[in-house]
Amino acid sequence: MKLLRHTPDWNATPPEAWREWQLTQLREYLSRRVVPFSAHYRRVFEEHSIQPSDIRSYEDWSRVPFTSKKDLANPRDFVLVPDETALRHEPGMLLTALLHGRAAAKEKAEAEFRPILLTSTTGRSSDPVPFLYTKHDLENLNISGTRLMLAGRSQRDFKHVNLFPYAPHLAFWLAHHAGLGFGTFMLSTGGGKTLGTDGNIRLIDKIQPDILIGMPTFIYHVLREAYETGRQWPNLKRLVLGGEKVADGLRARLRELATLLGSPDTHVMATYGFTEAKMAFPECVGQSLDASGYHLSPDLGLVELINPETGDVVPDGHPGEIVFTPLDARGTVVVRYRTGDIAEGGMTWEKCPNCGRTCPRLLGPISRVSEVRELHVDKLKGTLVNFNLLEHLLDDQKGIAAWQIELRKRHDDPLEMDEVHLHVTAEPGVRESELELAVSRRFHEATEITPNGLHFHTLAELRDQLGVGRLLKEEKIVDHRPKNQPAAASVALSS
Numbered sequence: 001m002k003l004l005r006h007t008p009d010w011n012a013t014p015p016e017a018w019r020e021w022q023l024t025q026l027r028e029y030l031s032r033r034v035v036p037f038s039a040h041y042r043r044v045f046e047e048h049s050i051q052p053s054d055i056r057s058y059e060d061w062s063r064v065p066f067t068s069k070k071d072l073a074n075p076r077d078f079v080l081v082p083d084e085t086a087l088r089h090e091p092g093m094l095l096t097a098l099l100h101g102r103a104a105a106k107e108k109a110e111a112e113f114r115p116i117l118l119t120s121t122t123g124r125s126s127d128p129v130p131f132l133y134t135k136h137d138l139e140n141l142n143i144s145g146t147r148l149m150l151a152g153r154s155q156r157d158f159k160h161v162n163l164f165p166y167a168p169h170l171a172f173w174l175a176h177h178a179g180l181g182f183g184t185f186m187l188s189t190g191g192g193k194t195l196g197t198d199g200n201i202r203l204i205d206k207i208q209p210d211i212l213i214g215m216p217t218f219i220y221h222v223l224r225e226a227y228e229t230g231r232q233w234p235n236l237k238r239l240v241l242g243g244e245k246v247a248d249g250l251r252a253r254l255r256e257l258a259t260l261l262g263s264p265d266t267h268v269m270a271t272y273g274f275t276e277a278k279m280a281f282p283e284c285v286g287q288s289l290d291a292s293g294y295h296l297s298p299d300l301g302l303v304e305l306i307n308p309e310t311g312d313v314v315p316d317g318h319p320g321e322i323v324f325t326p327l328d329a330r331g332t333v334v335v336r337y338r339t340g341d342i343a344e345g346g347m348t349w350e351k352c353p354n355c356g357r358t359c360p361r362l363l364g365p366i367s368r369v370s371e372v373r374e375l376h377v378d379k380l381k382g383t384l385v386n387f388n389l390l391e392h393l394l395d396d397q398k399g400i401a402a403w404q405i406e407l408r409k410r411h412d413d414p415l416e417m418d419e420v421h422l423h424v425t426a427e428p429g430v431r432e433s434e435l436e437l438a439v440s441r442r443f444h445e446a447t448e449i450t451p452n453g454l455h456f457h458t459l460a461e462l463r464d465q466l467g468v469g470r471l472l473k474e475e476k477i478v479d480h481r482p483k484n485q486p487a488a489a490s491v492a493l494s495s
């Protein structure tokens with residue numbers, strides 16, 4: 001059931017109309033669905049004496065408290081559980097009951113509220129948090145999935161292969177529903193865990209798909225193996241990436257590999273999504289090969305960018321932490337959810353130069369708020385190291401095929417200094433000595449520290465260390481310092 005009868009066109013509605021529509025939808029959604037049916041938000045709105053029906057401006061809205069990961073300790077409190085009596089008296093329900101009988105009205109409520117699917121977060125450090133979907137949410141998953149297809153200019157007669165691991169994970173299910181919603185061929189292989197790299201390559205070889213969808217490093221791994229074993233995949237048109245962020249260097253390398261496999265015109269399209277949104281936002285495919293920002297779905301969710309320290313909303317075009325509020329979700333619902341991700345390029349409502357759509361866009365790169373860590377590399381004081389910067393630097397460094405940063409204690413002694421070790425695989429034909437010099441210098445420029453060790457590995461070794469095909473997220477940064485010491489890994493907010 002849509003709360004507002006008219007939903008504007010995703011493609012062509014001007015910003016002013018969206019802003020107005022979102023505010024109205026927000027008010028309706030909060031007053032009729034979230035606050036009455038969510039134990040957590042009923043309590044929060046009561047505690048802050050906020051009536052959802054009083055939210056008349058974005059200033060009113062800014063008084064609603066944020067939700068963050070630590071609030072999700074009791075995930076059940078975030079599930080919308082309807083009050084049957086209240087629901088029965090809704091005009092829409094009354095009408096259904098009147099026209100089609102009470103059984104039909106009951107069916108309608110079931111479809112809207114009964115949880116039938118679960119995905120969960122894949123936090124590196126925290127416990128996984130389950131997010132429930134109802135049939136209503138799956139319909140929205142079809143819609144946002146279809147938009148991935150539209151933004152990527154896919155066609156119904158294209159063949160798609162979904163390489164995400166079979167898992168209760170948004171990425172896999174979104175790709176699946178993108179195929180269902182768009183009505184096209186989508187083969188889900190389950191990724192490396194299920195069939196192995198060879199199994200995936202054999203299937204792709206048989207099917208000769210137009211589009212591959214998966215995690216960037218796994219796709220890279222598959223393409224590279226395919227090329228090294230003499231495959232030709234001349235049908236490839238898009239590589240659609242999700243699950244982790246994609247550096248420019250990796251994009252360029254993926255395009256090179258596609259060219260070597262016989263597909264020189266392949267577009268690399270990244271998506272940005274997270275469990276709590278129950279959707280992902282795509283880049284678009286147009287004339288340019290450059291990244292065009294992540295196209296939001298303003299009818300399904302409200303995105304705000306805030307200063308992570310003050311919590312104030314930042315103006316368009318300024319970097320800020322991404323805060324998400326769904327506008328039509330059921331099942332598990334979080335409001336003003338702080339993702340901990342920073343959109344470095346800010347948000348824009350300007351028409352996309354690449355595809356002409358007028359939906360708002362998030363401009364990357366996307367970094368983690370909490371990736372500034374304090375390291376004790378000398379006796380005097382802690383040094384703040386921005387791991388986002390390091391990641392971008394290593395991803396973009398020419399000549400590196402894979403890398404991993406390892407934090408250790410000297411001699412594994414908890415009382416000793418911290419050490420930073422860098423594990424690297426060089427691209428074929430690149431001299432390790434040259435890479436060593438370039439990497440150490442840039443590492444020092446970015447962080448003012450020099451890695452304690454630079455270790456070269458074969459690609460197979462490093463893939464194993466990173467958990468490619470084994471873990472849902474690769475361990476790009478591993479912390480092997482003994483855990484029981486205070487303040488060793490204190491995490492600060494970046495500005």
Ligand SMILES: [Zn+2]
Nearest residue numbers: 284352354355
């Ligand atoms: Zn676009």
